[in-house]
Amino acid sequence: MSAPRVLVVDDEVSIRRTLREILEYEDLVVEEATNGEEALGKLQKSTFDVVLLDIKMPRQDGLQVLTACVEAWPELPVIMISGHADIKTAVEATQSGAFHFIEKPPDLQHLLVTVRSALERGKLVIENRRLRQALKQKHGNALVPMLGDSQAMQAVKQLIKRVGPTEARVLITGEPGTGKELAARWIHTQSLRNEGPMVEVNCAAIPSELIESELFGHEKGSFTGANRQRVGKFEQAHGGTLFLDEIGDMSLPAQAKVLRVLQENKLTRVGGERTIKVDVRVVAATNKDLRAAIEDGEFREDLYHRLSVILLSMPPVRERNGDVPMLIEHFAARLSKRNGLLPKIFTNEAMSKLSSLPWSGNVREISNVVERMMILSETNTVTLLDVERLVMPASSAKGQFHTMTEQYSSLADFREHAERLFLRQKLDENNWNVSQTAEKIGIQRSHLHTRIKRYNLERNA
Numbered sequence: 001m002s003a004p005r006v007l008v009v010d011d012e013v014s015i016r017r018t019l020r021e022i023l024e025y026e027d028l029v030v031e032e033a034t035n036g037e038e039a040l041g042k043l044q045k046s047t048f049d050v051v052l053l054d055i056k057m058p059r060q061d062g063l064q065v066l067t068a069c070v071e072a073w074p075e076l077p078v079i080m081i082s083g084h085a086d087i088k089t090a091v092e093a094t095q096s097g098a099f100h101f102i103e104k105p106p107d108l109q110h111l112l113v114t115v116r117s118a119l120e121r122g123k124l125v126i127e128n129r130r131l132r133q134a135l136k137q138k139h140g141n142a143l144v145p146m147l148g149d150s151q152a153m154q155a156v157k158q159l160i161k162r163v164g165p166t167e168a169r170v171l172i173t174g175e176p177g178t179g180k181e182l183a184a185r186w187i188h189t190q191s192l193r194n195e196g197p198m199v200e201v202n203c204a205a206i207p208s209e210l211i212e213s214e215l216f217g218h219e220k221g222s223f224t225g226a227n228r229q230r231v232g233k234f235e236q237a238h239g240g241t242l243f244l245d246e247i248g249d250m251s252l253p254a255q256a257k258v259l260r261v262l263q264e265n266k267l268t269r270v271g272g273e274r275t276i277k278v279d280v281r282v283v284a285a286t287n288k289d290l291r292a293a294i295e296d297g298e299f300r301e302d303l304y305h306r307l308s309v310i311l312l313s314m315p316p317v318r319e320r321n322g323d324v325p326m327l328i329e330h331f332a333a334r335l336s337k338r339n340g341l342l343p344k345i346f347t348n349e350a351m352s353k354l355s356s357l358p359w360s361g362n363v364r365e366i367s368n369v370v371e372r373m374m375i376l377s378e379t380n381t382v383t384l385l386d387v388e389r390l391v392m393p394a395s396s397a398k399g400q401f402h403t404m405t406e407q408y409s410s411l412a413d414f415r416e417h418a419e420r421l422f423l424r425q426k427l428d429e430n431n432w433n434v435s436q437t438a439e440k441i442g443i444q445r446s447h448l449h450t451r452i453k454r455y456n457l458e459r460n461a
Contacts, residue, residue, distance in 0.1 A: 004119050005029045005047065009039040009065065010054040010081060015104065019052060022108060023115070036060030040068055043076075050118045053098075054081045055089055063093055070097035075125045077118035081106070113229070113274075120231040124197065146179065146186060147330055148323035152315035156183065163310050164190025169262075171247075171307045172285040174314030176431045177364030180285040181245060183314060187283055188241040196240030201233050204246035204433045211254045213270050216261075222271020234267055237280045246431065247307065248288035248299060259303045282307065287431070317359040317366065324355040327363060331370040341374050349384040354391070364428050372421070420455045423448070432459045 006028050008019045020030045031046070033039035035057050043051075051069065055062035062080060069078050080093045080101035094101060099118045102111055146157060163170060164187050172180045181200070188198045206214050213223075217232030233242060244250075250258070261267045266277045284307045293299035317324065328346060336343050346354070359365055369391055377386040423441075430437040438448040451457075 003027055003029050004049040005031065006050045006052060006115070007031050007033060007039060007042060007048045008052045009033045009036070009057070009062070010052070011035060011057045012054070015054070015081070015106075019106065019111075022106070022111060026112060026115075028115075036062070036065040039065055043069070043073065048076065049122055050099075050115055051076060051078045052081055052115075053078055055093065056083065063089070063096070066093055066096060066098055075122065077122050079114055079118055116229050117231070120229070124231070124236050144182060144185075145330075146182060147326050148320055149326070150315075150320035150323045152320045153323060156312065156314065159310070159312055160186050160190060163187065163312075165192060167281055168309045169281065169307055170283045170310045170312055171290075171304075172283065172312045172314060173290075174285075174287060175316050175362055176287050177362035177428065178314035178316055179363050180287075180314050181243070183312060184241075184243045184245075184283045184285060188243075191241065191281065193240050193281055197237055198241045198243060199233050199237040200243045200245060202245045202432075204249040204431065205435070207435075208251040208254070211251060212257060215254065216257065216267050216269055217272075218270035219272040222269075226271065230269075232267070232269065234261060234278050234280055235276060238278050239280075241281045241283055244282060244284040246286060247284040248286040248290055248293055252298075252300065255300045255303050259300060259306060262303075262306045317362045321355050324357075324359070324366065325351050327366050328354060328370055331367045332374060335367075335371050335374050339371075339374070342380055344374055344377065344380050344382050346382045347384065350382050350387045353384055353387045357391070361428055368424060368428065416455075419451070420457070423451055423455065424457055427452075427457065427459070 006023055008016050008023075008030055009032075010016050010019070011034055016032050016034075020032065023030050031042060031048070033042055037060055039051070039053070040060075042048075053062045053065055053069075066078055066080070069076060074097075077099040078097070080098045081104060082089065082101050083104045099121065100114050102114055146153065146160075148154075160183065170184075170187055172183050174180050184200075185198065188194060201214065203211065213226075213230065213232065215232050215234055217230045217235055218226050220226060220229045244258075257267075261278065262282065265279065266275050268275055290299050290304050294301045294304060317327075325346075328351065332344060332346070335341065354369075361368070373382050373386055373390050376390055377383075426437050426441055427434075430440065434448055434452075435445050438445040441448075
């Protein structure tokens with residue numbers, strides 16, 4: 001990876017030399033410009049990650065250059081450099097689009113912290129743009145739909161439509177696999193923050209000793225292994241939405257700090273002293289009974305009330321069985337396209353039987369079962385017999401085994417397929433908590449990660 005590039009714009013030779021020495025010592029690539037015209041010329045010809053821009057310069061001053069930068073390169077962080085007499089002007093410049101300002105002569109520590117923060121913010125803006133583009137390409141320029149015409153799902157859609165455009169915090173509850181993450185995405189899409197980032201944190205997947213660093217960031221040297229500054233999820237979500245999935249698994253110390261951020265809209269990184277303002281809408285989700293957790297002393301009641309301004313309950317599939325045919329058709333079409341499989345038609349008898357199943361794993365289980373039937377059914381039509389052999393648990397165990405043994409001629413291929421199905425099932429049962437799954441099935445976490453990559457396993461929506 002190439003080193004970040006910084007453009008230093010100042011008419012004073014001594015300031016340019018000082019900044020160059022400081023930044024090059026941090027392994028940054030530095031270019032110089034003596035005035036605004038030269039700076040804009042270099043920006044048009046080359047790509048930079050940060051600009052350090054003096055305010056008082058001949059010909060074209062820094063504020064004019066800043067205006068041109070914001071218009072032409074809105075994602076480029078610009079740090080203004082100001083003398084003591086120009087502090088008011090520099091503050092006005094930050095309100096016009098500058099990332100920050102530093103005083104002359106520059107303080108070494110303040111300069112480096114500001115430049116690092118600007119680099120991190122620039123990376124996040126670019127990454128969020130790439131993710132949004134990837135989502136558009138993956139889902140046909142639209143977010144995955146919330147499928148279902150049942151009364152329960154209509155109520156969910158109506159609530160999201162009403163709540164989305166507001167700033168109200170939402171607590172989404174429901175069993176694993178009911179689509180809580182998808183609901184959070186739709187809330188963000190319906191909000192006035194939809195052009196901003198949506199940052200997701202799976203609280204259950206992060207070790208308790210690292211959750212604070214993950215959420216609030218840390219300064220270099222704040223603990224063993226912190227060899228560089230890190231911007232936390234709250235800062236990454238500035239101007240957008242932060243989705244705290246499995247909030248019920250968050251440690252009590254982290255809960256206290258999250259509560260403080262929600263109350264004050266500002267935070268301090270681990271090991272840091274500077275207060276950072278954040279503008280974030282928080283949407284949280286859990287499959288636990290937080291009221292019971294409060295009674296057991298495992299969850300803060302004051303945080304619960306902060307998060308649950310609006311309560312959104314995702315219904316399990318057994319309460320909306322009429323939506324099962326629509327879900328099956330959706331997953332069949334998606335899997336057919338993704339895996340290069342021929343489209344298959346489900347007979348009325350097969351669809352009726354599938355609609356009558358309890359679906360304890362909810363939408364996620366339906367996706368897995370549809371994939372199994374798409375791969376293992378022997379014709380272009382999925383019949384009732386296929387459902388009985390490939391889906392029904394106890395009565396068709398022999399049929400499932402017989403089909404699998406016929407499908408694969410070598411022991412290695414059979415074992416790989418069986419292991420893939422087993423790992424996906426166990427990951428789903430544990431809500432894709434890799435550490436918890438590895439412990440339950442008796443293998444090391446690193447080995448499970450290797451198998452997930454090997455079998456190209458992905459968490460279904």
